[in-house]
Every structure is written in structure tokens, then in C-alpha cells.
Amino acid sequence: MAKLPKLQQSMSFIQTIRGASLDNGIRLTGEPLEQLHNPPKAPLRVDYRYTELALSMFIALEHSSESTYDKIRRVIEQCFPDAKLPSFHETKRILADLSGVTSIIKDMCINSCAAYVGPFANFDRSNGRVEHPRAVFHTIPIAPQLQSLWRHPESAEKMHYREQRTHQIFQELQRNDGLVDMYDDVFCGQAYLDVVTQNKIQKNDILLMLSIDGTQLYKSKDLECWIYIWIVLNLSPEYHYKKKHVLLGAIIPGPKKPKIIDSFLFPGLHHLSAVQREGLCIWDTSQDCEFISWLFLFLACADGPGLLTLSNFIGHQGKNGCWMLCPLNGHRKPSAPQYYPVLLKPDDYNVRGCDHPDINVYDIGPSNSHVYIQRLLHLLNSPTQHVYETQCLETGIVGPSILLGLQPQLIQGIPEVFSSEMMHLSGANMAALWLNLWHGKFDCAPTDSQANWDWAIFKDIATWEAHGCAVAACRMCLPGSFDVAPHDPSLHANSWYKATEYITWIYSLCPALLYGILPKHFWRNFCKFVAGLQIMAQYSITPAQLQRACQLIAEWEPEFERIFYQCRVDRIPFIHLCVHLTCHLASEATRVGSPICSSQWTMERTIGNLGQEIRQPSDPFSNLAQQGIRHCQVNALKAMTPHFDPPENVSPRASADLGNGYVLLAKCDKHLTTVHGDDARVIADYLGLPCTPKIRHWAHLRLPNGQISRSEYQELQCAPEDICMARNVKVRQSLK
Amino acid sequence: MILTLICDTIQISFNGGDRIAEVRYFTRLAREVDDWHDANEEWNAQDCLQFVDVALVMLYSNPHPYLLERSYGILASCTKLGEESLQMVRITDIRSLVAMIPHRPVIHGVAEDRYFLAEKTGMDIMCFGSENEED
Numbered sequence: 001m002a003k004l005p006k007l008q009q010s011m012s013f014i015q016t017i018r019g020a021s022l023d024n025g026i027r028l029t030g031e032p033l034e035q036l037h038n039p040p041k042a043p044l045r046v047d048y049r050y051t052e053l054a055l056s057m058f059i060a061l062e063h064s065s066e067s068t069y070d071k072i073r074r075v076i077e078q079c080f081p082d083a084k085l086p087s088f089h090e091t092k093r094i095l096a097d098l099s100g101v102t103s104i105i106k107d108m109c110i111n112s113c114a115a116y117v118g119p120f121a122n123f124d125r126s127n128g129r130v131e132h133p134r135a136v137f138h139t140i141p142i143a144p145q146l147q148s149l150w151r152h153p154e155s156a157e158k159m160h161y162r163e164q165r166t167h168q169i170f171q172e173l174q175r176n177d178g179l180v181d182m183y184d185d186v187f188c189g190q191a192y193l194d195v196v197t198q199n200k201i202q203k204n205d206i207l208l209m210l211s212i213d214g215t216q217l218y219k220s221k222d223l224e225c226w227i228y229i230w231i232v233l234n235l236s237p238e239y240h241y242k243k244k245h246v247l248l249g250a251i252i253p254g255p256k257k258p259k260i261i262d263s264f265l266f267p268g269l270h271h272l273s274a275v276q277r278e279g280l281c282i283w284d285t286s287q288d289c290e291f292i293s294w295l296f297l298f299l300a301c302a303d304g305p306g307l308l309t310l311s312n313f314i315g316h317q318g319k320n321g322c323w324m325l326c327p328l329n330g331h332r333k334p335s336a337p338q339y340y341p342v343l344l345k346p347d348d349y350n351v352r353g354c355d356h357p358d359i360n361v362y363d364i365g366p367s368n369s370h371v372y373i374q375r376l377l378h379l380l381n382s383p384t385q386h387v388y389e390t391q392c393l394e395t396g397i398v399g400p401s402i403l404l405g406l407q408p409q410l411i412q413g414i415p416e417v418f419s420s421e422m423m424h425l426s427g428a429n430m431a432a433l434w435l436n437l438w439h440g441k442f443d444c445a446p447t448d449s450q451a452n453w454d455w456a457i458f459k460d461i462a463t464w465e466a467h468g469c470a471v472a473a474c475r476m477c478l479p480g481s482f483d484v485a486p487h488d489p490s491l492h493a494n495s496w497y498k499a500t501e502y503i504t505w506i507y508s509l510c511p512a513l514l515y516g517i518l519p520k521h522f523w524r525n526f527c528k529f530v531a532g533l534q535i536m537a538q539y540s541i542t543p544a545q546l547q548r549a550c551q552l553i554a555e556w557e558p559e560f561e562r563i564f565y566q567c568r569v570d571r572i573p574f575i576h577l578c579v580h581l582t583c584h585l586a587s588e589a590t591r592v593g594s595p596i597c598s599s600q601w602t603m604e605r606t607i608g609n610l611g612q613e614i615r616q617p618s619d620p621f622s623n624l625a626q627q628g629i630r631h632c633q634v635n636a637l638k639a640m641t642p643h644f645d646p647p648e649n650v651s652p653r654a655s656a657d658l659g660n661g662y663v664l665l666a667k668c669d670k671h672l673t674t675v676h677g678d679d680a681r682v683i684a685d686y687l688g689l690p691c692t693p694k695i696r697h698w699a700h701l702r703l704p705n706g707q708i709s710r711s712e713y714q715e716l717q718c719a720p721e722d723i724c725m726a727r728n729v730k731v732r733q734s735l736k
Numbered sequence: 737m738i739l740t741l742i743c744d745t746i747q748i749s750f751n752g753g754d755r756i757a758e759v760r761y762f763t764r765l766a767r768e769v770d771d772w773h774d775a776n777e778e779w780n781a782q783d784c785l786q787f788v789d790v791a792l793v794m795l796y797s798n799p800h801p802y803l804l805e806r807s808y809g810i811l812a813s814c815t816k817l818g819e820e821s822l823q824m825v826r827i828t829d830i831r832s833l834v835a836m837i838p839h840r841p842v843i844h845g846v847a848e849d850r851y852f853l854a855e856k857t858g859m860d861i862m863c864f865g866s867e868n869e870e871d
Contacts, residue, residue, distance in 0.1 A: 477837040482856050511811045512839050512852040531808040537857050658789045678822050686824040698762040707833040713761035727759045728836045732829040
């Protein structure tokens with residue numbers, strides 16, 4: 001169908017994936033393949049107690065070296081002469097066998113151009129380019145990892161979360177005339193409810209989210225590595241982001257960004273597609289039954305560049321630059337090719353192809369696969385390179401998405417499958433945009449004058465330095481749960497400033513710190529944005545809050561355009577893509593649940609964590625791959641035999657669990673103490689007693705959200721410079 | 737420490753919505769079990785006592801209405817109400833930890849020493865991250 005070689009190549013990957021079957025293509029053979037078809041129908045038992053000891057040691061020493069394991073093993077064997085413990089490598093093999101998780105190894109170009117798979121399988125030999133490929137990469141098939149999640153009643157019970165939650169949501173809908181109580185996990189979204197009512201997802205099926213991210217292995221070195229992971233949405237959000245429940249897909253070594261990323265995604269997607277076609281045989285220990293489960297790819301997310309590798313959309317410079325391929329057409333400066341998602345038509349503007357009138361902000365919404373397919377067909381039919389390039393600009397698509405290879409009834413559709421990451425973009429990228437505005441860092445067109453940029457308050461050095469001091473002064477008042485409290489930004493202008501620092505600085509501090517500094521209407525517009533974003537960043541959003549956020553953002557955007565860009569052609573570049581993406585947030589919440597819930601924000605940490613586990617800087621990529629595989633094997637083992645995963649310090653000593661997630665923590669008075677003064681009066685009043693009983697003071701309280709509140713009782717015992725005022729709390733109104 | 741409790745709940749919000757408070761300390765007040773039960777209280781059968789878990793707090797004022805309104809509800813600027821406002825709140829009514837940061841806004845031409853509220857954006861996600869895990 002496709003005429004150009006580049007498009008033909010993409011299509012051949014897609015077609016090979018679409019026609020995948022477990023017995024051809026992927027290189028799972030022998031026992032692992034047999035297990036896919038016939039999962040073991042009994043809980044996993046480790047028979048020999050020394051094997052169990054060795055495995056426990058191996059897991060506990062996950063972050064230590066091989067020699068540590070050997071030393072401990074020797075000490076144990078000296079102390080207990082009867083004990084015969086397997087060696088490090090034997091234990092490693094036992095782990096691999098028990099977990100049933102292995103990797104598929106494929107050759108790749110040493111420069112990470114492409115992997116020699118699928119249509120490229122014979123590439124190196126036939127072209128004679130690489131005689132002996134020196135690089136390989138590992139893909140960890142998802143099916144065995146998923147099967148392990150059902151092989152212990154405790155783990156299997158967790159997998160039933162989706163079913164229970166779905167039931168609960170349908171009850172809410174009935175009770176509230178079609179509205180959910182809260183928008184939080186993806187099950188609240190219309191997209192999920194639709195596939196359920198259309199019977200595309202059944203009770204036993206598994207809902208997946210794919211997330212891909214590039215990561216720098218060392219900050220100083222230019223070593224890029226791409227990792228993709230699977231999030232099992234059947235688990236409750238409480239679990240599915242945790243490292244031990246994240247399933248690793250593949251580790252794509254650098255040193256550079258892969259040129260043909262489709263070829264690296266190929267083995268994993270081919271495997272998924274095969275399982276989608278044949279169904280995954282699962283034995284559920286909790287119900288003692290066997291069933292066929294279908295794997296539904298519900299969301300795919302990545303940061304900007306990563307998302308484009310999955311979607312093959314044109315990205316921000318295109319006329320249809322939106323990640324969601326929404327129908328909005330942007331405007332561009334007559335002299336420049338790049339488009340910007342401006343809603344208001346510039347004054348005196350008649351650039352051909354984008355001289356459309358103002359766009360109503362309420363018209364911004366998701367696109368759908370019908371539109372996508374039509375556009376894609378147009379693109380594929382391009383007879384020449386020149387026509388193709390024009391079509392790219394027109395359609396917003398550069399090529400077919402590799403995800404088209406998956407079984408169409410088991411994927412949400414393109415572009416519907418892309419949603420997330422907007423939280424990150426609108427959070428972090430908007431923070432950067434505000435700063436650029438306040439600093440007046442935009443290119444000033446010859447027809448414009450910075451003297452008119454009333455909002456560029458930080459161009460004045462004194463104001464900027466004073467602001468820096470004010471930010472630094474806030475540090476002492478920010479509790480530890482704010483992650484990294486912002487440093488004085490005026491001292492760190494060019495250095496690395498963490499994203500969380502930006503977010504605290506811009507969204508938590510600036511509304512107050514810029515009051516009276518930013519001219520009033522700019523300050524008001526900024527506050528309006530923050531008000532909307534803060535709602536959208538919540539984990540659970542009520543329908544009423546969502547409506548308010550939607551309205552705030554819809555008012556904010558055109559106002560933002562009017563006061564900054566002012567419909568001036570020379571200021572079109574002020575309106576970055578993140579401005580537009582912010583407008584999608586509210587409608588995305590109704591579609592796929594609270595944006596933060598499916599955001600890559602939290603997943604990035606997992607991916608980052610894996611990068612930190614490297615211990616052999618000489619061969620970082622293969623070491624990372626080995627760590628990754630081991631990580632998956634340990635997780636599978638833990639899922640099948642949870643006693644390898646004992647809960648960690650649930651409640652420390654000298655604590656009191658009050659239930660509902662509240663725990664009092666040390667320090668605590670050893671003896672009952674007499675209370676004096678106003679305290680005594682208040683306690684006596686509260687209890688309705690004539691005199692105050694003796695009490696024990698507690699210093700700390702852990703809240704259900706994980707934050708730890710201190711109290712004056714504790715902080716008065718510290719030196720003033722150590723105090724970070726973590727004793728202010730928000731208290732729920734409780735009426736009699 | 738054999739106690740009886742009469743006043744069970746107290747009103748801590750006057751104009752609706754949440755209140756901000758500074759914690760002096762937390763404590764568990766014991767009360768004798770009598771003939772009525774409250775399912776929410778922890779049951780300590782051994783001593784025939786129930787605990788009422790409370791925090792002794794001082795309140796901040798309600799946010800300044802002008803700043804709150806002009807900022808679409810995100811600039812909550814309060815003053816400390818001091819000893820006068822000393823009171824008990826139930827621990828289970830504590831929702832989150834917040835920061836109260838001193839500032840000196842000029843409101844209607846007059847500068848005032850106040851505290852503004854800073855909350856962690858997307859804070860609820862805290863308990864879902866991997867930061868509390870083994871590594």
C-alpha cells in the first residue's frame with residue numbers, strides 16, 4: 001500500500017506484528033513456551049530449606065555484590081556444617097527457573113541504529129554491513145510475568161481489583177445519574193466504561209499501560225538508554241506504580257537514541273500481539289480455576305520525544321502539533337515554518353492554509369481513530385517525497401504508529417491510547433514558560449519592544465535577587481514532604497534545578513511572592529492558571545472540582561493570549577504547546593481518569609531507579625539489562641511466594657497505630673505528665689471534667705497520605721536552624 | 737486516668753471548609769467505657785478504656801477574603817489566632833500537612849504581617865510513589 005521505502009518499512013513491521021503467533025517469531029522455546037500454553041496448576045513451593053535460605057539471601061542482597069553473598073554463605077556453612085548452600089550463580093539459575101521469567105536476546109547495531117529483528121532479521125548478513133554484531137539487547141516477555149501474578153492467592157486477590165472497582169463504579173453511575181463520585185484511576189473514565197459496556201474487556205482480562213522513557217545513565221556522561229515498562233492496571237493504583245509491580249519490557253542500550261526505534265520495540269510488541277491473538281492461559285490460585293485472559297493495551301505514555309516514537313506524529317512544530325492529534329490548526333509567522341497552537345487569529349493575518357478564524361477553547365477535545373486512519377491513508381498514498389512532506393504538515397502524521405500492529409480489538413485505538421504525560425508537560429513546561437515570560441527571555445521581534453513587556457518583572461536585577469531571597473527564606477517553612485525545597489533561584493540561574501523545585505517554587509510560592517510585584521492583571525491570570533492546575537494535579541477530583549477547573553482553564557487560556565500575545569503576529573511564538581495541552585486536562589480526566597494517575601511523572605522515578613542500580617560502569621548497558629532481568633525474576637518469585645517479601649517496618653517501635661492510616665510516632669513521654677496552664681483548661685473543658693488528667697505527649701503523627709506531622713512539643717527541643725516547620729496541618733471541619 | 741467524656745465532637749470550623757492549625761502536641765485521652773458505643777473509637781478491652789486521639793492545636797484565622805477572592809482561591813493568607821484559639825481536634829480530622837510561610841502583603845494600601853498557605857501540588861500522589869520503598 002505504502003509507496004515510499006520508509007513507509008513500506010514501517011508497514012512491514014506492523015504487518016509482522018499483526019500476524020504474530022507464539023510458536024513462530026519470538027524466541028521463547030522449550031519449557032518457557034510450554035508454560036505459556038499450560039501454566040503450572042499449583043502454588044509454587046520451594047522444597048529444600050537451604051534453597052529457600054539462599055533465595056532469601058539473594059533477594060536481601062539485591063543491592064550488594066556477589067562477594068558479599070559468598071562471604072555470608074561461607075560463614076553460614078562454617079557455623080552450621082550440615083548446611084549446603086548453592087553458590088551465587090547456582091542461586092541465580094534457581095531463581096530464573098522458579099520465576100519462569102527469561103529474556104529474549106536480539107542482535108543490534110553497535111551504534112544503536114536498529115535491531116536486527118523482523119523485517120531486518122537478515123539485514124546484517126545480506127547487506128554485509130556487520131559481520132559479527134557486537135551488541136545485543138534484551139526484551140523480557142510480558143506473558144510469564146503476568147502469569148506469575150495469579151499464582152498465589154494473595155497476589156491473585158490483588159489482580160481482582162479492576163473487577164471490584166468496575167462494579168463499584170457502575171453502582172456510582174446508577175446512583176448519581178451517570179456521574180462518578182470521584183475521578184481518580186482510569187476506570188472512572190468514559191473510555192474504560194465504554195470498552196466494558198461494549199464487552200471488549202471481560203472480567204478476566206488484563207488492562208495494560210505502556211510507558212517508555214529515555215534516561216541518562218550518568219548525569220555527566222552522554223549515555224542514553226531507553227527503557228519501556230508495562231503497568232498492570234488491574235492492580236489498584238496503590239500498587240501498580242510500585243517498583244515491585246512494574247513489569248519491565250525491554251532495555252534498549254545507547255550510546256545514542258535509537259534511529260529506528262520500531263525495531264527495538266518489535267520483539268516485545270510481537271510477543272504481546274501473539275498473546276493477544278491466542279489468549280493467555282492463566283491459572284488463578286485464589287479461585288482454583290483456569291481461564292483465558294486477553295491483554296488489552298489501554299494507554300501508552302511517554303514524555304514528548306518518547307511519545308512521538310510511539311505515535312509517529314509530527315510533534316510540536318506541525319500545524320496539528322498536539323500530542324493527541326486534536327483537530328486544532330495552529331498559526332505561524334508568515335516567514336517561519338513552525339506552527340503554534342494559537343486560538344485567537346492574529347490581527348491583519350492572511351497566511352495561506354491557516355487563516356481560519358478564532359477557535360473556541362471549549363471546542364478543544366480528543367480526536368478519534370477514524371480521523372487518524374483517514375489521514376494515515378492520505379499519507380501512505382504519497383507518491384513522492386515532496387508530496388509526503390506536504391502531507392506530513394497537513395495530517396500531523398509522519399508515519400504509521402507501531403502500535404497499529406497490535407490486535408485492533410485489544411487496543412484503545414490511535415490516538416485514543418495516548419493521553420498521559422500532559423500532566424508533566426503542563427506542569428513542568430508551563431512552569432518554565434512562566435519563568436521565561438517573567439525574565440523576558442523570548443526573542444523580541446524587531447517590530448516588538450521589550451519596553452512594552454510589563455510582565456517581565458525579573459529583567460530588573462534587584463527585583464530578581466529580592467525574589468531569590470524570598471524563595472530561599474521559604475525553605476525553612478517547608479516540610480520535608482515537599483521533596484526538595486527550592487534554593488535561591490537567582491544564585492542557581494544556570495545550574496540544574498530539579499523539576500519538583502520548579503513546581504513548588506512556581507505553583508506553591510509564586511502566587512504569594514508575586515502579589516504586588518507582578519502587575520495586577522498578569523498576577524490574576526497567573527493565579528487563575530495555578531488554581532486550575534492545582535485541581536487537575538490532585539489524585540482524586542470530584543465532578544464539581546473538575547467543572548471548576550475546566551472553567552478556570554477555559555477562561556485562563558484566551559485571557560493569557562490576549563494579555564501576552566495580544567493577537568500580534570510577531571508574538572505568536574509566545575504560545576507554546578504546553579499552553580494548549582493544559583486545555584486538554586479537564587476533558588482527559590473525564591476520558592481516562594485523573595491525569596496524575598496515568599502520568600509518567602511517577603513512572604519516571606521507577607525508570608530512574610533502575611538506572612541507579614548499575615554497578616559496573618565499564619559495561620553499563622549489559623549490567624543494566626542483567627539487573628533488569630533479575631528485578632523481574634525476583635518480582636515474579638515474590639508474587640508467587642509472598643513470604644519472600646515480608647512487609648517492612650510497618651510501624652516502628654514506640655508508635656501507636658490509631659487505625660485508618662494514622663500512626664503516632666516517637667517521641668513520647670515515658671510517664672504520665674501533669675498539664676498546666678491553658679492546655680490544662682482546654683483538656684478539662686474538652687473532657688467535661690473539673691480537673692485535668694495526666695497525659696502522655698506524643699511528638700509526631702503519620703497521616704494516611706504518608707506525611708509526618710510534627711508538633712511544637714518536638715520542635716522546641718531542636719536547634720532553631722534544624723526546625724522545618726512541619727507542624728501546620730489542615731483540619732477537616734467536623735460538625736456535631 | 738479513669739475518665740469520662742461528655743463532649744464528643746467539637747466544632748472547629750466556623751465558616752465552612754477546612755481550618756489551618758498549628759499542632760502543640762498529640763495525645764491519647766482515655767475514657768471509661770459506659771453504656772454507649774462509638775464504632776470509630778479504638779477499643780482497648782483490657783483496660784475497659786477507650787482512647788480519644790486528639791491534637792492540641794492553635795488555629796490560624798480564616799484566609800483574608802480579598803486575597804482569596806482575587807487569587808481564585810489559591811492565596812490563603814492568615815494570621816495566628818494565638819492562645820485564645822487553643823483547642824482540641826480529633827486526629828482523624830487532620831487531612832494533610834501544610835506549610836504556613838510568613839509574608840507581608842500590602843492590602844488596600846496597608847502592609848500586614850501574615851502567613852500564606854503552601855500545599856504540595858499533586859500531594860495526594862505521595863503515597864503512590866516509590867520513595868517509601870525498600871531503596
